[in-house]
Amino acid sequence: MARSTSLFPIRHRRALAALAALPLAAGLAACGSSSGSSGSGSSQTLTIAMWTNPAAVAQTQKVDAQFEKAHPGVKIKLQTAPTAANAWPTLWQSLVSAKSVDVLAQFPPTPHSFPPASTGIIPQGTPALIQSGQFVDMTNQSFMKRFDPAAQKYAMGYNSGTYGVMTAEYVNNSGMFYKKDILAKYGLSVPTTYGEFISDLDTLKSKGVTPLYVAGKDGYQSIPWFGIMNQLLMQDKPSADAAALWEKRAEDFWSGAQTWNDPVYADTAQRYEKILSYMEPNAAGVPAQSAPGVWAAKSNDFPFFFDGSYDGNTIAQDNPGLNFGFMAMPGADDAGWNRPVLAPDLSWVVPTWSKNQQLAMEWLDLFTQPDNYAAWLKATGSISTEPSVPTPTLPWTDWLAAHASEGYPNVQQPWTSTKFPKVAGDVDRTKMQPFGSQTPADALKQAADAYKSAAGH
Structure with missing residues (x-):
């Protein structure tokens, strides 16, 4: 809020x-x-x-x-x-x-x-x-x-x-604002799949537009990370199954039946890294507190912005003339999998x-x-x-109004305690590419090894 x-x-x-x-x-x-x-x-x-x-x-x-x-x-x-x-x-x-x-x-x-x-x-x-x-x-x-x-x-x-x-x-994870007039200027529609999203990003970049704005200083790169993860883990499953699925996931991590090295997380990392290759070069220094206002003011640049729906009214107040919307970033290949993730x-x-x-x-x-x-x-x-x-x-909630009923609660991270190293419960995205030098494969292996050791597998 x-x-x-x-x-x-x-x-x-x-x-x-x-x-x-x-x-x-x-x-x-x-x-x-x-x-x-x-x-x-x-x-x-x-x-x-x-x-x-x-x-x-x-x-x-x-x-x-x-x-x-x-x-x-x-x-x-x-x-x-x-x-x-x-x-x-x-x-x-x-x-x-x-x-x-x-x-x-x-x-x-x-x-x-x-x-x-x-x-x-x-x-x-x-x-x-x-x-x-x-x-x-x-x-x-x-x-x-x-x-x-x-x-x-x-x-x-x-x-x-x-x-x-x-x-x-x-909607926090997967949350993305978009500028309708920029998309219209280049003949682009709101993307519904990962492939369409990447195609739009390529087109925008070719036109000299910086496609993505990310408050990297305060960790908002996690929005696409967890958005993709949610969408790939849920796939064809009904939204009503999410809570039970997250509970089973926690149990599987605890028992060793699931690990950060599993293919779904490698796929998440590959898509995450690809999407963030289109972000503003100075994203690591962008603070979350000022990001909505800066994005609102740049009406001719940054067509996409990772942020939660709680900032929609702030953006509208910062630039009342901005024609923008809000959506769940499409991280999966099937449009039906790209539902809003509710927090x-x-x-x-x-x-x-x-x-x-x-x-x-x-x-x-x-x-x-x-x-x-x-x-x-x-x-x-x-x-x-x-x-x-x-x-x-509200003027910016048209996509959300049409799709909110399809939403499901956020994926819950594996059970950890204060005895677990922080990386056991989640990779460190400040050290992982593109914000750091660690490859996604190494980051996932580090997290998997840390969880395995802390859980006594």
């Missing part, structure tokens, strides 16, 4: 990794439940925390104002921090350690964050708090009836409970040690009321997670 320097696995990876590494705050496991009163005569402060996104924060503040008007004597304290430079994980840890927050934004852990006990992996951060009963089970809250139970369970579920409400979903995003939790649980639930009820939620979606460009509230149609 925020413009940030990491995604999931791109935009959120750093924030999630930092949160996952945070130790469980001392004494939390012993805390019990506390419920506050919403009586109009009381003087209370409801503390809400979320990561920074100007449009989302502004819309949340409008809900806050409504809430304060309906609850005389209650003041809302909204705390925010960007996901860049470890700011959000630092604020998160501070609030959790001090037990000083009532409604807390989370990146959904999804079932992948709770590996079987047989692995010996002990979750940290958000999953640890859920496992130890630090977040309220929202299963029976009245506002949860507005949402799809299966999607909420996937995002925030553990055992028989659902410990938060997911209110945002975006569960902003989810709200209420800690069991909050002194204002009743107020917190009333705030969530107001936030998720259809009119308020529809306005929030329009402001942020999020895909709706409330079935009765349609995803808003």
